[in-house]
Amino acid sequence: MILDMRLRGYSESTIESYTDCMTRLTKEYMISPLKLRPKQVYDFFIKLKENKASESYLRIFYSAVTLFYKIENKSYMTKSIHLPKRVQRIPAVMNKSEVKLFLSECRSLQERTVFSVLYSSGIRGSELINLKIPDIDFERKTIFISKSKTRKQRYTILSDQAANLLKNYIITYQPKDFLFYGFRDKSSHLSMRWLQASFQRIVKRAGITKKVQVHTFRHSFATHLMETGNNLIYIQKLLGHTFLSSTLLYLHADSSTFLKTISPLESISLKHIGSFGNQQQRSFDFAI
Structure with a gap:
């Protein structure tokens, strides 16, 4: 098999x-x-x-x-096995304040660099640990993803802050093959187990109570791009989604925008409509 x-x-x-x-x-x-x-x-x-x-x-x-x-x-x-209908869950998202708090609780250059790159680029954890030094283009500010979940190669963005951290990281840790190497051998990549365990330790230190995981940074990246009005197709390409429907899921996570929509009732004035039959109209002050 x-x-x-x-x-x-x-x-x-x-x-x-x-x-x-x-x-x-x-x-x-x-x-x-x-x-x-x-x-x-x-x-x-x-x-x-x-x-x-x-x-x-x-x-x-x-x-x-x-x-x-x-x-x-x-x-x-x-043939007799039937799966239940898939429940489409809205992905958990960290707001920008929580991301900032998380990154401030990183206690080493390695931690700060790893998670800054993860959030700033929107890549998957498995893609991050497989990065190699040639995949980083500091001049063009891009990251090349050669090993992805969908087996499709793509480019994503490299922010200035993440680039500065990476430069310091490379000088300090001097990786040879994989950008983020394992603790026992520089020729092997960092493990997903370390990535997940480190993420949860930092979440605990930061006092973040949401149920989040490494992949939450990817959800947050996409949602924050949508909140700032970025093109949906661009976000799809950065994430490496084959289908736009996968990217559209983040529209549901971005509730901060649509929940600020003004109700159409607010455009109708009720002040001059009159009383309720023989009842005198009164003004009420609700305390909810």
Whole structure:
């Protein structure tokens, strides 16, 4: 299955997730998935649901077993599994004050640089840890993304402040291959585990109570660009979204603008409409 996935161009993180799902299924019955019956696969899926597995995990598991049995010419094995309709959730967003507070709580040049680049460019965490020095163009103020979730290459922006931090970071840490290298070996990249753990530590220090994660910086980047009136197509290109519908989701997150819309009732004066039949119209002062 791993070889087939690599030939089909799946990312290493997806391969790892799918492999973990198949390993979990194998351990459940202690036999090869090839020897299972359709009902056993279905029953395990139901067990995952009953054990409150997240919607995202259920979808990953479904995709994993569906691909596995498709490769083995046994697509009938997953015909009885039906996924619930996807609930489109509005992404969590940090406001600019929270972003500033977060960055002020970074305790090293590495932390400040990593998270400033992440927020200022809108790239994914997996894209950031795979950056190499040649991907940074200080003259053009761009970042080249060669390894993305969608397997499409693109450019995104490099802010002046992030560029200055990067220059100091490169002088101080002297990376050789990956821009942000691992602690044990300069030839390997920083791990997602470190990125996620560091993010949560800083969130706690900053006293941010929202339920946020590394990917929240990407949501915040897109939302803040929309708040300042940037072109939706430009934002789509910067994020690397294949479909505009993915970018449109951030319109729902940007409530600060549309909630300031003036109600049409405000354009109608009620002062001179008159009383309610025989009742005398009075002025009320509501305290809510």
